[in-house]
Amino acid sequence: MAHAAVSSTGLTLPTGAAAAERQVPLLEYLLGSLDLVASARRVVDWLVENRLTTKAAVMLADQANHQLVIIAERGLPGITDLTVDLRQEQHPFIKALSASRAQYITRDPQLRRILETERVHASPLRAHADGQGLGLLITGAERSQVPAGVSWACDRLSEQLYRIRSRETLAETQYGQERLLLFNIINAVSDPVLLTDLEGQVLIANNLAERLLVAPDDASEGWRRAVALNSMLFSAALSASALESGAARRELLLVDPLEGSDLVYELLSTPVRQQRQGTYVVSVLRDVTDLARARVEIDESYRTLRLAQAKVREERHRLDLIIDSVA
Structure with a gap:
């Protein structure tokens, strides 16, 4: 200790x-x-x-x-x-x-x-x-x-x-000002936003996306493992989305590198094609963790309700048998 x-x-x-x-x-x-x-x-x-x-x-x-x-x-x-x-x-x-x-x-x-x-x-x-x-x-x-x-x-x-x-x-150069403006725009978005190649290699990302997919040099071993797992899951989801034409939506389970808790995201990915530089993918990760938990709770409540309904039907059937036997 x-x-x-x-x-x-x-x-x-x-x-x-x-x-x-x-x-x-x-x-x-x-x-x-x-x-x-x-x-x-x-x-x-x-x-x-x-x-x-x-x-x-x-x-x-x-x-x-x-x-x-x-x-x-x-x-x-x-x-x-x-x-x-x-x-x-x-x-x-x-x-x-x-x-x-x-x-x-x-x-x-x-x-x-x-x-x-x-x-x-x-x-x-x-x-x-x-x-x-x-x-x-x-x-x-x-x-x-x-x-x-x-x-x-x-x-x-x-x-x-x-x-x-x-x-x-x-930012002192014109190109730099435009690039800085891009960073400011994507950092203003409340969801992780990133630009990757088709293999999932991160090229541009806002701070929220970096927190999930990039580990700093002094990160702990647990942090690095969480980031490695997130990168693997994200790349797999991106590869699956690439097989679909146009924009794709897919649910993605990631790990919070700092807290270790599960996070559920909806992955929205859209390919961007350029003749000279090839194809890239713009992805937005929408946090649906609370929605997923609510859905699980609703499913559990629905299952409990169906069990209760089955029990009521069973009791009613038993009462019908008793009434018929008395009559």
């Missing part, structure tokens, strides 16, 4: 299954969010609420204005208006921005006055190990080693920052 570790200051450090359970809500939020500031706020709130640190902040590198600016904080009110010139190469935060790993900053007079703490970790946010620093995750520190939960949150925020920045870069 896994137990939570307790630090010298009383902070509870979740481990094992407890840590994984606490990570799921944050992962769900980040997967569905395209707002960088809101994502940063959620990460710092998660760190403090899960008692991994008492102070946390996120700073973002604004290359256009040559500044490192604060976009989210909790427990560090003195840092709210802090900006650092990116050209100040000797500043501890600028050094941390270009470092390959988290920096342990202690006894810096300037930062001590602003942060109201003696020691902090400044973890660089970067898309790749050798990539350019995009920002910093600043957390209060008890010792030089960064807690595993803080490192995990830093990695997830780095991925989120890179994903959002990539979309912003893509």
Whole structure:
């Protein structure tokens, strides 16, 4: 049985299954969010609420204005208006921005006055190990080693920052703007929507579809298995639908990767043919889980009713026999 570790200051450090359970809500939020500031706020709130640190902040590198600016904080009110010139190469935060790993900053007079703490970790946010620093995750520190939960949150925020920045870069071109508009349209739909090839390989998908059919790099083994099963079932249903002409409707049973519960969808698939690029399939998964459950309950009620009717007929027949025998 896994137990939570307790630090010298009383902070509870979740481990094992407890840590994984606490990570799921944050992962769900980040997967569905395209707002960088809101994502940063959620990460710092998660760190403090899960008692991994008492102070946390996120700073973002604004290359256009040559500044490192604060976009989210909790427990560090003195840092709210802090900006650092990116050209100040000797500043501890600028050094941390270009470092390959988290920096342990202690006894810096300037930062001590602003942060109201003696020691902090400044973890660089970067898309790749050798990539350019995009920002910093600043957390209060008890010792030089960064807690595993803080490192995990830093990695997830780095991925989120890179994903959002990539979309912003893509939007700077006309093609990118059109593609971004497409993503915004399909993400506005309340059902999973995706474009695949005839073999079921996902080419374009909204966030709801990605949650069912795509597993992030740090997904648990159960999550990966659920996604693999969903992909197999979806491909099989798509292949069966391809044999039918025109638009096809088919009921599809999938698994919720996060909760493990059964989900029933109505698969609506339509082939899209292009002379140069071949044939693709646009699919919409309409959630009919509640409808399917209601149908099962109605069938069960109908079966119970028929049994009751049969019993009534049997009793009536018995009474008729008794009456006939008396007469």
